[in-house]
Amino acid sequence: MPSTNIILMGPPGSGKGTQAVRIAQRYHVPIISTGDILRATARSGSALGLELRAIMASGGLVSDGMMVDLVRERLQRSDATAGFILDGFPRTVGQAGALAEMLGGRPVVAVVLEVPDQDLEARLDSRRICLKCRAVYHSGTRLGSEAETCARCGVALIKRDDDNLEVIRTRLQTYHRDTEPVLAYYAERGALVTIDGSPAPDAVTRAIIRAIDARRQVFLPDPGAPRPHASKNVRRS
Numbered sequence: 649m650p651s652t653n654i655i656l657m658g659p660p661g662s663g664k665g666t667q668a669v670r671i672a673q674r675y676h677v678p679i680i681s682t683g684d685i686l687r688a689t690a691r692s693g694s695a696l697g698l699e700l701r702a703i704m705a706s707g708g709l710v711s712d713g714m715m716v717d718l719v720r721e722r723l724q725r726s727d728a729t730a731g732f733i734l735d736g737f738p739r740t741v742g743q744a745g746a747l748a749e750m751l752g753g754r755p756v757v758a759v760v761l762e763v764p765d766q767d768l769e770a771r772l773d774s775r776r777i778c779l780k781c782r783a784v785y786h787s788g789t790r791l792g793s794e795a796e797t798c799a800r801c802g803v804a805l806i807k808r809d810d811d812n813l814e815v816i817r818t819r820l821q822t823y824h825r826d827t828e829p830v831l832a833y834y835a836e837r838g839a840l841v842t843i844d845g846s847p848a849p850d851a852v853t854r855a856i857i858r859a860i861d862a863r864r865q866v867f868l869p870d871p872g873a874p875r876p877h878a879s880k881n882v883r884r885s
């Protein structure tokens with residue numbers, strides 16, 4: 649059975665969370681957001697949770713070993729057999745290699761949303777999120793203390809602890825240093841699609857869907873062809 653395996657990449661604030669919800673609806677696959685999973689563990693208050701909270705508050709990365717175990721376990725669940733959207737993973741070349749091993753030759757498409765750093769700082773600093781439906785809002789006030797609620801769910805919006813300018817800058821540096829090489833990793837394998845993340849969300853969604861649909865043949869088995877190695881399993885367009 650072909651599976652639709654989408655990796656959504658891009659710097660913090662580039663719109664991955666917003667787009668993941670829309671793309672998941674279109675392809676009927678679950679969203680696996682490593683940031684969401686880590687934040688849920690951090691909220692639990694366990695010793696591990698406190699450790700994760702400190703790492704996330706610093707703008708650095710959780711270890712590859714822990715992330716790979718977490719994603720391996722999640723991908724084994726039955727809802728991920730027909731495909732998935734990975735949001736926030738892989739963030740290092742080591743994680744990308746481990747993912748290729750986990751998938752054992754199943755092809756992926758890596759979609760990267762590009763947005764200039766200065767726009768990202770403003771977007772993240774004003775960002776409010778709904779923990780229930782993942783909706784993202786942008787406050788004009790930058791205060792974060794006003795009672796803002798989700799238009800869909802009615803629950804109070806939150807400002808993430810790491811959405812403050814100092815940590816935002818570190819997260820962007822971490823992205824350029826550790827995660828941009830992952831783009832090269834997928835580009836070398838013909839699996840990278842670059843999308844301009846600056847236009848309005850609807851236009852970005854349309855561009856992503858067009859790009860994925862144009863490459864959907866990579867998810868279909870090629871009858872008669874020998875089973876290719878993971879890194880060569882995505883055809884160049």
Ligand code: AMP
Pocket residue numbers: 660682683684686703704707708709710711715735736737738739743819
């Ligand atoms: P995100 O919600 O994707 O912005 O992730 C929030 C924070 O969780 C990041 O700044 C990292 O500290 C941590 N994190 C999420 N995903 C990963 C990953 N794949 N590898 C390492 N750290 C991660």
